[in-house]
Amino acid sequence: MRLSLPRALAAGVMALVALTTGCAGTDGNVLTGPGVTADTISLGVLGDLSGPFAPLGKNLMQGNQLYFDKVNAAGGICGRQVRLVVADHGYNAQRAIDLYSQVEPKVLGFVQLLGSPMTDALKQDILQDQVLAAPAGWSSWLLRHPYLMVTGTTYDLEMVNGLDYLVNQGGVTRGDAVGHVYLDGDYGGNALQGSTFAAGQLGLSLVPVKVDEKTRDMTAQLATLKAQRVKAILASVTPAQTVAIATAARAAGLDVPILSDNPGFDPAILRTQMAPWLEQKLLMVSSYAPFGADIPAARDLAAAFRARYPSDAPSAAVDYGYAVANAYGEILATACANKDLTREGVHRAFRSQHTIDTGGLNPLLHFSDAGKPSADAVYVLRPDSHVPGGLAIVKNLFVSALASRYEIAAL
Known part of the structure; x- marks a missing residue:
């Protein structure tokens, strides 16, 4: 199995590639929100690239990037290239708050939010801004927050x-x-x-x-x-x-x-x-596969990682970073199909996801049942x-x- 685009995302790329940014209510066009232009969808990454979890943060970001590299090479989502806006909080909560205020107006959502202290510090801002954010954390207590996308088994x-x-x-x-x-x-x-x-x-x-x-x-x-x-x-x-x-x-x-x-x-x-x-x-x-595991998706991802980052040390965080970006991409494709790339439209698309298949990098993911884990299986x-x-x-x-x-x- 190659790192092919999931069917929902492929449909979004192929059927909706001609759509461009439009005004609300205009037939044939897509409603857009922050971080969306005629040719770009920007997503935020608030990670740790210099602090105690820097190796983890770097691998997570690389996994995110490898997925969207694949998507962009196939035409992007909704006719738009997906761009990551990366900010390094160094595992400092106050720094994360400052960076969030700078990045948030420029992005449609956050595909990575690394660190429990950072997630806790930003919960109210995320709720107020109604921005879908994927924390690199798996506490079932996070399921209480409507805009936190907990990807995997808690x-x-x-x-x-x-x-x-x-x-x-x-x-x-x-x-x-x-x-x-x-x-x-x-x-x-x-x-x-x-x-x-x-x-x-x-x-x-x-x-x-x-x-x-x-x-x-x-x-x-x-x-x-x-x-x-x-x-x-x-x-x-x-x-x-x-x-x-x-x-x-x-x-x-x-x-x-x-x-x-x-x-x-x-x-x-x-x-x-x-x-x-x-x-x-x-x-x-x-709940996510180890790097280079003997399953097709993990083998193909390992090959892509070595080609793109030949000097870097991998970990299972590469697989998780790819899988969470995969899930976020599926959500964006659904929002595109609904002709609504606003934050509200992305959130509706998030809650409509009954099954997202990452090829075994994660278990099958289900986001449609608010308050429930997206998965319950483990390796x-x-x-x-x-x-x-x-x-x-x-x-x-x-x-x-x-x-x-x-x-x-x-x-």
């Missing part, structure tokens, strides 16, 4: 699927204790919501351990978990903290599996002394320093029986 569902997988593999059994080291905030807190549900349903005793972003040494936390005789450790932390958990677990003689959700991994952790141990003990759950992945991007598939996309029974908290 943290709570990742943990429900992941813990059910551990039990089904026989590594954990009813009556066992399981630790969960989690970051204070919407990422860790939402993941804990899922692990709490799963542990209760599976007859496990959950031992939660809260940390903050400044926690570097996990010796005390792992001593607590060892004293509770945990049989597995769940981790909803930064990649550096994933390494710290593994380091402290090995030092404590706590020889148990570690299960992390997608923000807890970066290929750089496989360049640490803990790499061999991590390759044996760490599992990841994620199970294992670190592998011998593959580009550092992750290999252990289990292909699946939804556990337990996840099928899980209900997102009422909005």
